[in-house]
Amino acid sequence: MKRMIRAARILLATLREIFDEAAYERFLSRSELPTSPDAYAAFWRERQSGPVRPTKCC
Amino acid sequence: MRVEGPLGGLRETARFDTMLDGMNKLLSVLAWASVSLLAATALAVVAIHRGEPINALWLVAGATCCYAIGYRFYSKFIAAKVLALDALRATPAERLENGRDFLVTNKWIVFGHHFAAIAGPGPLVGPVLAAQFGYLPGVLWVLAGAVFAGCVQDFVILLFSVRRDGKSLTEMAKEETGVIGGFVAYAAVIAILIILLAVIALVVVNALKDSPWGTFTIGMTIPIALLMGLYLRRIRPGKVLEVSGLGFVLVLLAIWGGQWVSQNPNLAPVFTLRAQTLAVLIILYAFAASALPVWLLLAPRDYLSTFVKLGTVGILAVGIVVMHPTLHMPALTRFIDGTGPVFAGKVFPFAFITIACGAISGFHSLISSGTTPKLIARETETRIVGYGAMMCESAVAVMAIIAACVLQPGVYFAINSPAGIVGATPAAATATISNWGFAVTAPEMQSLATAVGEQTLFNRTGGAPAFAVGMAHIFSHSLGGGTVMALWYHFAVMFEALFILTILDAGTRVARFMIQDALGHVYQPLGRTSWYPSILATSALIVAAWGFFLWQGVKDPLGGINSLWPLFGIANQLLATVALSVATTIIIKMHRAKYAAITLAPLVWLVAVTFTASWHKILDPNPKIGFLAQANALAAAPATSATTRLIFNNRLDAAVTAMLVVMVALVLFESVRQWIGILSGGKEAQVKESPFVMTRLSEERA
Numbered sequence: 001m002k003r004m005i006r007a008a009r010i011l012l013a014t015l016r017e018i019f020d021e022a023a024y025e026r027f028l029s030r031s032e033l034p035t036s037p038d039a040y041a042a043f044w045r046e047r048q049s050g051p052v053r054p055t056k057c058c
Numbered sequence: 059m060r061v062e063g064p065l066g067g068l069r070e071t072a073r074f075d076t077m078l079d080g081m082n083k084l085l086s087v088l089a090w091a092s093v094s095l096l097a098a099t100a101l102a103v104v105a106i107h108r109g110e111p112i113n114a115l116w117l118v119a120g121a122t123c124c125y126a127i128g129y130r131f132y133s134k135f136i137a138a139k140v141l142a143l144d145a146l147r148a149t150p151a152e153r154l155e156n157g158r159d160f161l162v163t164n165k166w167i168v169f170g171h172h173f174a175a176i177a178g179p180g181p182l183v184g185p186v187l188a189a190q191f192g193y194l195p196g197v198l199w200v201l202a203g204a205v206f207a208g209c210v211q212d213f214v215i216l217l218f219s220v221r222r223d224g225k226s227l228t229e230m231a232k233e234e235t236g237v238i239g240g241f242v243a244y245a246a247v248i249a250i251l252i253i254l255l256a257v258i259a260l261v262v263v264n265a266l267k268d269s270p271w272g273t274f275t276i277g278m279t280i281p282i283a284l285l286m287g288l289y290l291r292r293i294r295p296g297k298v299l300e301v302s303g304l305g306f307v308l309v310l311l312a313i314w315g316g317q318w319v320s321q322n323p324n325l326a327p328v329f330t331l332r333a334q335t336l337a338v339l340i341i342l343y344a345f346a347a348s349a350l351p352v353w354l355l356l357a358p359r360d361y362l363s364t365f366v367k368l369g370t371v372g373i374l375a376v377g378i379v380v381m382h383p384t385l386h387m388p389a390l391t392r393f394i395d396g397t398g399p400v401f402a403g404k405v406f407p408f409a410f411i412t413i414a415c416g417a418i419s420g421f422h423s424l425i426s427s428g429t430t431p432k433l434i435a436r437e438t439e440t441r442i443v444g445y446g447a448m449m450c451e452s453a454v455a456v457m458a459i460i461a462a463c464v465l466q467p468g469v470y471f472a473i474n475s476p477a478g479i480v481g482a483t484p485a486a487a488t489a490t491i492s493n494w495g496f497a498v499t500a501p502e503m504q505s506l507a508t509a510v511g512e513q514t515l516f517n518r519t520g521g522a523p524a525f526a527v528g529m530a531h532i533f534s535h536s537l538g539g540g541t542v543m544a545l546w547y548h549f550a551v552m553f554e555a556l557f558i559l560t561i562l563d564a565g566t567r568v569a570r571f572m573i574q575d576a577l578g579h580v581y582q583p584l585g586r587t588s589w590y591p592s593i594l595a596t597s598a599l600i601v602a603a604w605g606f607f608l609w610q611g612v613k614d615p616l617g618g619i620n621s622l623w624p625l626f627g628i629a630n631q632l633l634a635t636v637a638l639s640v641a642t643t644i645i646i647k648m649h650r651a652k653y654a655a656i657t658l659a660p661l662v663w664l665v666a667v668t669f670t671a672s673w674h675k676i677l678d679p680n681p682k683i684g685f686l687a688q689a690n691a692l693a694a695a696p697a698t699s700a701t702t703r704l705i706f707n708n709r710l711d712a713a714v715t716a717m718l719v720v721m722v723a724l725v726l727f728e729s730v731r732q733w734i735g736i737l738s739g740g741k742e743a744q745v746k747e748s749p750f751v752m753t754r755l756s757e758e759r760a
Contacts (some may be wrong), residue, residue, distance in 0.1 A: 057176045057415070
């Protein structure tokens with residue numbers, strides 16, 4: 001049972017990472033901002049200006 | 059009487075432990091011997107069986123066992139002997155952690171993230187096209203290619219990037235093989251992106267032409283994505299999983315609505331579009347997606363696509379195992395001789411460039427040296443992430459082969475053959491295909507088209523419609539029966555088109571950034587990614603470049619896929635050649651030359667494949683294969699209004715192929731020069747790794 005709960009947690013964490021939810025949360029805690037439309041806009045500005053841009057393969 | 063002292067007790071315990079170890083080893087040997095035996099049996103059935111259809115489970119069993127053996131033994135050998143992975147060496151995620159790009163992350167999360175990034179439409183489309191040779195060449199290449207080449211490339215490039223602070227392939231190529239290597243890698247990436255975007259756009263055009271249902275469904279994904287973008291920005295910032303679920307429900311409604319649209323006499327003609335119209339719409343859409351703010355259209359569409367992709371791949375895997383359908387395609391068809399209607403060319407080298415992503419894809423080396431190395435917590439985890447994720451990608455390719463081969467061969471060829479080869483009318487097409495020995499009738503095709511809600515399924519080249527019919531065929535035998543086959547078909551078309559349009563958006567934007575980076579050295583404001591004149595100009599440049607090739611494919615009397623897919627395959631495999639050259643150079647510099655064969659062998663194979671394929675595509679005297687022969691044949695034939703353009707297109711394709719080959723030959727030459735220099739002692743072997751720093755991560759955190 002414990003293993004299943006752990007597996008479910010990892011699965012959820014993976015989905016949150018793939019779908020950028022975790023990255024947004026890290027951005028909020030790093031910038032000490034509450035979630036808001038402006039904070040979300042700033043998150044995207046930062047992602048676009050960074051040296052590393054996620055690529056998708058064919 | 060024998061009295062045991064304390065030492066005697068210890069001896070007994072040690073003996074017991076040794077016995078237990080021995081038993082464990084024996085069990086392990088027996089288990090792996092059984093896996094090997096099952097792999098050999100399954101592959102023997104797949105390879106030797108002739109004349110009668112075989113069950114797809116043989117393929118599944120053979121593939122699963124091969125992946126298990128490859129991971130357990132080959133990747134472990136590479137990890138221990140060649141790369142000497144060091145769990146105590148701090149990775150860039152730990153040393154440079156900034157909560158943004160560099161971040162210590164759980165290995166399973168990195169695995170999922172990496173798999174979501176490498177899995178695109180390639181492993182679905184390529185194997186479907188290569189099924190014209192029969193299922194055997196594709197299966198063998200996907201398995202051997204992945205275990206010995208693709209997984210190895212992804213694994214070693216990921217590790218080398220981790221040891222170099224997460225540097226990209228182009229940076230590593232520049233540092234390890236010289237400036238030429240860096241330049242060629244950069245140019246190859248741009249070229250691949252342009253050809254890739256054109257060819258996948260063509261796949262969508264061919265899937266949606268004259269299909270009001272499909273066009274409506276895919277058209278609706280644009281307002282759905284915009285709605286998701288606004289929801290994320292204004293209503294619930296950052297709640298991506300929630301909005302992706304909502305978007306998925308809306309997409310299902312759009313599929314259901316598409317059926318109604320296709321049956322409505324007023325709306326159906328509005329959404330029944332010709333290939334040229336669809337091509338123009340896709341070009342305009344990609345320009346808008348590249349120039350609009352990323353949060354508005356590109357990101358939500360990407361989320362939606364990933365949501366559907368992960369779900370569908372999982373469902374398809376379960377569906378194949380549960381339904382274990384029968385493969386009707388023979389192991390080998392007569393078209394291994396190069397006369398195939400889907401694309402011209404012999405099984406060697408064309409099967410090996412047609413299937414790229416499921417076996418080895420140069421593009422993966424960009425992901426393995428992009429975001430992934432910056433998330434790895436320990437060096438030892440590069441094995442499961444690099445080697446393991448590529449195995450999963452390869453398994454997706456096996457599923458695509460199964461989906462294509464469950465169709466009756468006649469049906470498969472009727473869908474995938476261009477009108478220029480089999481004839482423009484159903485009667486002509488079915489007669490030609492039946493003459494090849496693959497029985498199919500016009501009423502049979504019409505009944506299948508009606509069952510999937512299409513007007514016709516003839517000449518639907520590009521692989522996507524055949525995959526969709528195969529997937530619908532598998533599912534309609536279990537979930538909902540034949541009555542919902544049309545819904546399954548359009549779900550599969552939507553899934554692939556959504557996938558592809560996401561790559562179009564993202565690829566156009568990535569290529570735009572690369573061009574802006576380069577132009578920024580010439581005139582600084584052009585390099586600013588937020589300066590609108592630069593955004594518009596570079597977006598237009600990239601869209602015009604791939605739009606040109608797309609238009610060329612749409613107007614091609616042979617269907618376009620015949621010339622564009624091999625061009626894409628050659629470009630992609632040439633990038634893999636660059637990646638493997640860089641990897642071999644690094645292995646030799648690490649004083650592991652005796653193990654260099656792990657990257658050198660796939661490199662030699664890829665050089666043989668890509669250079670032979672390029673030679674054929676440029677110089678083959680058969681006009682169906684060689685670009686220049688086709689240009690000459692067109693010049694000799696009576697001129698039409700399109701002749702001049704077609705001749706120019708063929709000569710351009712030949713020039714692009716030649717340019718790619720020359721560039722890669724330069725990298726190879728530079729690399730070989732380095733290897734000889736190092737091995738003969740004339741040159742110092744100097745790896746450009748970051749210095750060793752002991753990890754401070756506890757077992758728990760990693």
